[in-house]
Amino acid sequence: MRARTALPADLVALAQRQAGVLSRDQLLRFALSRQTIARLLASGLLTVLTPGIYLRGGEPSWMSRAWAGLLIGGSTAVLGGPTAGYLQKLVREPPDVITVYSNRQLAPRDGWLFVRGTRACSGEPARTRYEATVIDLCAEGDEDDVAAVLADAVSSRRTTTKKLLAEVHSRSRLRHRSLLCDVLGDVDAGAHSALERRFLVDVERAHGLPTATRQAHAGTAHRSDAWYEEYALVVELDSKRHHSGGATFHDTTRDNDHALVGLTTLRLRWAHVTGSNACATAQVLGAALAARGWHGPLTSCPKCALVHPI
Known part of the structure; x- marks a missing residue:
């Protein structure tokens, strides 16, 4: 009886490759009869993860659910959106819903989002190409979210602004197209985070300040x-997650080292750098630059009148 309910070795190897998941079609292709499948389920060697998809022992992992989505989607299925983003380390936490292009x-299933369409893929389990995933992740975010995704992708050195622009231009329909092009230009200029881009756009550029080397x-x-080299002035931008512990020690050391060379x-x-504070910061930065020889003028931005010419 044990031999009749044991999985063949080839199916065991396939299940291990697919995070423990097998589809009914795969079992049938390996010549397992419907009666044998029923016995495997009755014995507990297989459990139903979702109709037509089985799990070989244990509790389903997130990766099991990702593979299940691909098997449901068929031969053209590709993981996308936040699911691909998690696999490609663009998203920090595994999403609850598995996104699949096919x-x-x-039909909808709880825990899976199926999007009609054919997408190029890479890796295993199959997921959208890195540049495509990056642009997909920008679709639902606001301006700062877009800047953060693009800056993180480029600073990771897994892609370039040129490749991301090519992906943008390859799509006939794309939300935020103009914003994506603008942000990629700023990232290419050295704005490697959403905060750095805010400083570049809303403080420096909006108020006619000199362009720093980034x-x-x-x-x-x-x-x-x-770095405003001509004026011996450095601006460092700190996001919330960099305010304590070892990061604070590093920042202090850096500031001290700059002071030793006259910066x-x-x-x-x-x-x-947000809201009206961006204008007040421009006033402070302009004054610091003026004290070191910059002749201005500091200009008001279109959004406020807090800045006065120096």
């Missing part, structure tokens, strides 16, 4: 967010 018309070594071994450091956070 050219088949599929991501450069300002006379020390440290890479700086913005003044201004350290800014989100509150300094």
